[in-house]
Amino acid sequence: MNETACMPTGPRPHGATPDDGYGALLRDAHAAGPRRGTHLQIIERDDGFVSIEDAYRYFTRPDEWLPVERQAVALATGRVLDIGCAAGRHMLALTGDHETVGLDPSPGAVAVAREQGLDVRIGTVTEPGDVGTFDTLLMLGGNLGLLGSREHAPDVLDSLTRLARPDARLLAIGHDPHTAAPEHRAYHQRNRECGRMPGQVRMRVRYKTWTSEWFDRLLLSPDELRHLLTGSAWTLQTATRSPGTGFYLAELTCNP
């Protein structure tokens, strides 16, 4: 009998592919041929709230997207960077007129995107590597949440500025937490009591035995975004809400 083996171990990063349960999910879904309901990941919030996300969303076609996501892709011009591109669904929809580069921190996601013929590099918004500068920066699929927190957002905005060519635009999909179901309001209130923005969500994702590290995703309203941009090079020009959802398309311009 092996005493160590008998201790409950609890969730932990997988030994072979640390912190890339997300990549494993995308690889598995891609290999199986993406269909709804077959590959699901778990999103665990730090108060114990659990929800489920279907990997199929990472393989959807434009006609399955929210209109604001289609609109964002249609507005892209020039050299385009898709930040947090996952398997590259938005890049696939960009026509050949654009030179498009994708960034994602997940080796598994990058592998799946490359299998689809896309130019995707391992990197994050604050550690993009040597990708150059862009006319359009995309943060789609809710990736405005990569702002992370009130404290982290300036680093993200500064990095975006370094990636921006003159007259660059940032097209980002945000999620307004103030439209959320009542069951989430206690979480927002706890954040307020802790001096955080209400929509700062500390979460990790789980898939099979893989568990990511905890990270922060920032849900914020267009007004909160405008306030957060103070002192940065970025200006919110328009926020187009997606009716019946909390999502909106934010168009920002850069004046460094």
Add this chain to the structure above:
Amino acid sequence: MNETACMPTGPRPHGATPDDGYGALLRDAHAAGPRRGTHLQIIERDDGFVSIEDAYRYFTRPDEWLPVERQAVALATGRVLDIGCAAGRHMLALTGDHETVGLDPSPGAVAVAREQGLDVRIGTVTEPGDVGTFDTLLMLGGNLGLLGSREHAPDVLDSLTRLARPDARLLAIGHDPHTAAPEHRAYHQRNRECGRMPGQVRMRVRYKTWTSEWFDRLLLSPDELRHLLTGSAWTLQTATRSPGTGFYLAELTCNP
């Protein structure tokens, strides 16, 4: 700023309805009108493996079941006890010829079953309350797993004996762990190294902010079941496998 509120709390039983996340899931699914993919619960194994179960399974009709489940219901005779009946899907399929009582530990599940006109009491196989004796004992939907472990099984079998009338039959759906996907084999091997039966699965269920206590569910082959029955009043008469799945219908008779 409230320091206590800022501590990560992690999963915990919900204050208002401790350990009845399962009941909340069934109540929510029933209230919404059961459909596939709308209400999901998370099953978390003690090694961190997570999987997802669709609450729709608790509201399926006989034509959606495995044939062995239909067969079990067709074999029921006399006064019937459905142990771990959930929302009562098997009880609903039993014709009016039977007096049928259901048992479930979840107040939420019992409430949903009662809304469907069923005689369901709060209780478990080892704490059934004053329900009398039965000609047929049902442990369907994989509920043979309520045997729990090698150590717990004798208590379950003794309780079943006390619930059994002369010539009573136990009809139970088991799950053979030796048919499982390779990703589960390390878990079975760890169990063996700890002196446990390979299919003893320590798990808890999570739904939204609710988290159950940890409990053991015993997956075992018909041969392992036969061995486990030694010294009990129960004899395995037949084990009918469900092709392409790990499930089987076990028919047991009682000779106290």
